[in-house]
Amino acid sequence: MSATANSLYAGRRRRNAIAKGLAVAATIFGLGWLVLILGVLLVHGLSGLSLSVFTENTPPPGAAGGLANAIVGSVIMTVLAVIIGTPIGILAGTYLAEYGRHDKLSNVVRFINDILLSAPSIVIGLFIYEVMVAPMGHFSGYAGAVALAVIVIPVVVRTTEDMLSLVPDTLREAAASIGLPRSLMIMRIAYRAAQAGIVTGILLAIARISGETAPLLFTALNNQFWSMNMNAPMPSLPVVIFQFALSPYEEWQKLAWTGALLITATVLALSIFARSLTSTRKQ
Known part of the structure; x- marks a missing residue:
């Protein structure tokens, strides 16, 4: 043996x-x-990193320039997308976690949200093209922001629901025992307990849309000049990288590499910050 x-x-x-x-x-x-x-x-x-990258606009072929207009355009559309998508995502996640946790409608919403979460971004861009760009008759920054917002929503929905589900039911029972309405309980207790996780989800959503190119090609297109007009084609860093990387001009290729570095650094910084918030919450 x-x-x-x-x-x-x-x-x-x-x-x-x-x-x-x-x-x-x-x-x-x-x-x-x-x-x-x-x-x-x-x-x-x-x-290719220099001060001109942040102070000059995208150049014509064979000339030197920067990425200022593309950076500003990306920031504007990203901020607007977060402003549109975050409230919708938080409210939907709150419904799934607090009001309809076991409803049949909630199961349908979760299923649709999972589909959106894994849907190719180019499909979302094509959808926004059909419902916004085609009826308007032109590309616009608004359409680009809406396309990015559609990508933001399922990420925020999932994280909000998960974080609120981790809040102990004893806190809800304690609030109900003193006669606190459910809406106030959610705002004053559940949201505060899940605040770090919800913020983490928002940051991850921003990191997700920072490098999206396909939906912007169908919606915002691009603009070689400085433009703050959201009702017209809008420059964006991912689209500029895509176009410059495929060009035969060495100056454009250098700017494409620099733009890719900026996006990567931004996503890395957001991911590290989100991780730090998560670790702080666990402590």
Whole structure:
């Protein structure tokens, strides 16, 4: 029996070592590609980084310039998308977590939200094109912001529902025991308890839409000039990167690398901040 037990134990150790080795190898393989991509991005992106990137507009072919108009356009559309999508997402998530947790309608809403959460952004862009751009007869920053807002909504809905569901029911019962209406209980107790998680979801939604290109090609298109007119084609950093990266002009390609670096740094900063909020909440 002892020899059999030792043989079984040795076999298990070998299988464990093999599985552990494969897992480590897969991790190194994945991280290696990530480090390689980030390294290439840093080398090419930093080479074109200068003050003119933030102060000059996108240049014509063969000329030097910057990304100021594209950066401002992206910021405007992103902020407007968050303003549109965040209240809708929070209210929908609140309904799912507080009012209709076990309703049939809630199950339908969750199913639709999951579809939106995984829907290709180009499909969302095509939908907004059909319902906004085509009837209006022209591309616009408003259409781009609405397309990004549609991407924001399911992310905020999911995080809001999950964070509110983690709030202990004892807090709700305590509020009900003193006669506090459900609406006040949600605003004064549930929202405060889930505040860090909800803010984290909003930040993750911003990170999600920061690099979206496909929906903006169908809605905001692009603009080579400085434009604050939301009812006209609007410049955006992802679209400029897409167009400049495919161009044969070296100056445009450098700006494309620099723009990609800026977006990557922004998304990384938002992700780190969201992680810090999550860790603070757990403590």
